[in-house]
Amino acid sequence: MAAIEQLTQDFLRTKKLPHIWCPGCGNGIVTAAMVRAFKRAGFEQRDIVIVSGIGCSSRAAGYLNFNTLHTTHGRALSFATGLKMARPELHVFVIMGDGDCSAIGGNHFIHTARRNIDLNAVIVNNHIYGMTGGQHSPLTPSGKKATTAPLGTLERSFDLLELARGAGATFGARGTAAQPRQLEQLMVRGAKHKGFSVIEALSPCPISYGRRNKLGGPVEMLLDIKNKSVPVERASEMSSEELEGKNVTGLIYAYDAPEFSEEYYRMIEQFKDK
Amino acid sequence: MPEKKPVLMQGNEACAEGAISAGVRFYAGYPITPSTEVAEHMARRLPELGGVFIQMEDEIAGMAAIIGASIGGKRAITATSGPGFSLKQENIGYAIMAEIPCVIVNVQRMGPSTGVPTAPSQGDVMQARWGTHGDHPIIAFSPASVYETYYLTIAAVNLSQKLRQPVIMLLDEVIGHMREKVLIPDTGKLMVEKSSDNVPADWKPYDEKGLTPLVPFGFGHYYHVTGLFHDQYGFPSGDPEVVKRALDRLHDKLEKYRDEIVLTNYVGHKEPRVAFVTYGCSVRSARAVVKKAYWQNRWPVGLLSLQTVWPFPGREVEALARQADVIIVPELNRGQLVREVERYSRGQAEVVPVNRYDGEMITPDQLMEVLGRWLP
Secondary structure (H helix, E strand, C coil): CCHHHHHHHHHECHHHCCCCCCCCCCHHHHHHHHHHHHHHHCCCHHHEEEEECCCCHHHHHHHECCEEEECCCCCHHHHHHHHHHHCCCCEEEEEEEHHHHHHHCHHHHHHHHHHCCCEEEEEEECCEECCCCCEECCCCCCCCCECCECCCCCCCCCCHHHHHHHHCCCEEEEEECCCHHHHHHHHHHHHHCCCCEEEEEECCCHHHHHCCCCCCCHHHHHHHHHHHEEEHHHHCCCCHHHHCCCEEEEEEEECCCCCHHHHHHHHHHHHCCC | CCCEEEEEEEHHHHHHHHHHHCCEEEEEECCCCCCHHHHHHHHHHHHHCCCEEEECCCHHHHHHHHHHHHHCCCEEEEEECHHHHHHHHHHHHHHHHHCCCCEEEEEEEECCCCCEEEEECCCCHHHHHHCCCCCCCCEEECCCCHHHHHHHHHHHHHHHHHHCCCEEEEEEHHHHHCEEEEEEECCCCCCCCCCCCCCCCCCCCCCCCCCCCCCCCCCCCCCEEECCCECCCCCECCCHHHHHHHHHHHHHHHHHCHHHHCCEEEEECCCCCEEEEECCCHHHHHHHHHHHHHHHCCCCEEEEEECEEECCCHHHHHHHHHHCCEEEEEECCCCCHHHHHHHHHCCCCEEEEEECCCCCCCCHHHHHHHHCCCCC
16 A cells, blocks of 8 residues: 555544535645655654644545544644643644634633644634635735735734744744645644644635635645745845735744643642652 | 541632542633632642643633643633623633533622622522623532531532532622631541542443443544534534433433432421522621520521522422421522522412622511511
């Protein structure tokens, strides 16, 4: 059996397929990159937990053959924090969408970053609420249209990785569904990083975002994402004018800091054998 | 029962200690008056027991974190008061749907909204029943003393584990902050057996045949947990048959184990003419009246105290209504549980509410005056 088929059989719940995602959606590409990253990171299947929130991308949990926890809207990181503190030996991956993570889950996101707890957040950013049919999120670029912003949104969008960095996350990377190999590599590095790792995956939503904003079909959208992505190494040599409208991809930051669950268990060691 | 030692304890502390005795080793929550002592006690005690205490960023996260910990195999509890209880409702519903054991303590204070944070109230009785959306079952205990708080918390933890159902401890500010004697068993071990000890080979996380233990994550059973309606394996389904069966199963679970869930206590005359039905701190005032009216004066008076408020002890109230002419229902609200009492009395007894909602207790004198309408 080819390696990829073996991977599909082991790590995907093939009986639950086909998935619910629309044609041209990037969620499948991101999910596949995750599955490959699990394999490459070398973790035991039984030690991997997938936690997800509410939204299109969060449905990935149901298709992945691990212990999977599909939670409430915005709260995935808090469920994951409880689980990780109870069972620090587990590798916990948290899949969220842009609205799930940065709007309703914004508070949990910054505090998870502040604690630097060893969770791996993968945020599928398609700039829109897809499941409910195309409302603007905090990651919808200014001016873009949505069902709740028919004239274009006036709001400014977050830079998710800078938000996380400011709040204390120790690993931040950005990949795209148009460059799945790089995304996979970033996921492996994030998985191995001790501390809160944030991986933003830019992904096309042709149905609820692309159509309304005349961005073309899936192929055009993927090409657009690819063309707008600038590797972090190159971006350092570019001016802010040149970077306008671009997305810096790659490993944006990674540094060591005390990890919360490890620190907690070290702190309570003094009570052992008492 | 092992030897017991008397300890002077505050209600909130007794709640925390009861949880610990029942094997709780995880607390996540957010500070709020008048429940904060539960958190503070847990913050001191859990680390020395190898457990986890974590103060979360908000009430919602506290509720989410105990569910996460419970799925990881830890017995988990959180504590809050009215405003926080409102925020926790979303994830309480999740725990009901996904059948994750956990205990939620609500030390009731005067509401609505921020209300009077330090004043007692029994205003959250209906919120405990219907606070989260959807047609769900719920278990709620309401202790009337510090001693009862200790033992009901133990019962709450164990029932929650056995039934895989969230249990609400509905304290009130009086019970939470009062200090009383509690008899603590020496061993401090009052846990039922670990739920995951005997896992059958054909284990399904949501077995339609009946109760099935929760196998924690990380032991090689790759099941799915979701707040969506789901099949026996946990996978989402919108099939009307699956949906109906799943909701019925959640309710049947409580009906089947009703005798273990519904706890009441009757004191007083065997054939009462007038009976009190109440719960929580209001039991104390009613008991003082029964003491005087029945034990001293031998009037035909009795008191049915409800340790369990949900599911409502309908059969017990119905039986009482057949016996008594009048049922008096004191509550620190504008009349919430009295409607259930009326419903189950089925017109066989006159049901008289006594309500107070100015942030003060109902006094025995106040109840004695009401009783005077019929007796002596």
